[in-house]
Amino acid sequence: MLLDPSRVHLSSGHGSSRIPRFGAQPKAAEIIAASQARVSRLESGHVTARVIEVRLLLDAYGVTEQEVRSKLEELAKHSKNRGWWIEHAEHLRPDYVDHIALEDDATYIREWQPVMVPGLLQTPAYAEAVIAHGPNCMEPERAAQLVKVRVGRQAKIEEGGASYTAILWEPVLAQPLVNVETHREQLSAILEIGKRKNVTVQVLPFSAGILAGYSSALYSFSFDEEPTVEAVAMDNLRGTSVLEGAEDLAAYANAFDLLRSSALTPDASAKLIRGVLRSLKEDTS
Known part of the structure; x- marks a missing residue:
């Protein structure tokens, strides 16, 4: 359950205080504006609820004893699992916060990007360029904050906290945005990151043809030792949508497998990237 009474031993004049079990995952997810995958991770104890999530759930389920509320909020506030992104949360869309939480919880992350370099691979300069010149006009300070968050997300991969596979369509490399x-620096960074044991970078070549339009950009997440897809996130102009239905997960898992099987091997992909990098250097020499 989300807030386990066994973790808090409190008593009052009326006997032991107990925290109620927080109902079905869809309802709890709706209350905290999160995905069911995050709720599942909270219930299993793999992650700890944020303070605001605790408050919303306590309100929704009628837990009014101040001693109990304060104790649970303190547990959330001082948890070692408290997300690094919390200090930025008030400036981020709730759906983006949920995406980051899923990413931070994941043991396997897979990403398909047909348009731009994946956020988990972006250099600060590339991130700044695509954020500042994106469809949403924003102040420089706001863009700088989003760049900082994007770089913070990369620590998960840098520290080996998850197995990460990225598939990029060849135009992402061959046609700079x-x-x-900045693009040359970015390609060099991809080659270096791709050398890590927990990272696999593959390129879907031009020759794949119509397959490149099979799916828009997607992220899939697994949270246990087995790489079973448990959540899929997709970006759009209005935010990020998280899919968790069994049929949706199966469809996108199959889509990613098809893209991966049609992509170049990691070694061939690195060779292609080095070739693009050489051509860019020649063009500017």
Whole structure:
């Protein structure tokens, strides 16, 4: 359950205080504006609820004893699992916060990107360029904060906390969205990151044809030792949508497997990236 009474031993004049079990996952997810996958992780004890989540759930389920509320909020506030992104949360969309939480909880992360370099691979300069010149006009300070969050997300991969597979369509590499110098730096970074044991980078070549349009950008997450897809996130202009229905998960897991089987091997992908990098250097020499 989300807030386990066995973790808090309190008593009052009326006997032991107990925390009620917090109902079905869809209802709890709706209350805290999160995905069912996060709720499942909370219930299993793999992650700890944030203070605001605790408050919302306590309110929704009628837990009014101040001693109990204060104790549970303190547990959430001082938990070692408290997300690094909390200090930025008030400036981020709730759906983006949920995406980051899923990413931070995951043991396996898979990503398909047909348009731009994945956020988990982006250099600060590339991230700044695509954020600042995106469809949502924003102040420089706001863009700088989002770049900082994007770089913070990468620590999960840098520390080996998850197995990460990224598939990029070849135009992402061959047709820069940013200035050439930034793009060259980005390609070099991809080659270096791709050398890590927990990272696999593959390129879907031009020759894949119509397959590249099979799916828009997607992220899939697994949370246990087995790489079973348990949540899929997809970006759109209005935010991030998280899919958790069994049929949706199966469809996108199959889509990713098809893309991966049609992509170049990691070694061939690195060779292609080095070739693009050489051509960019020649064009600017």
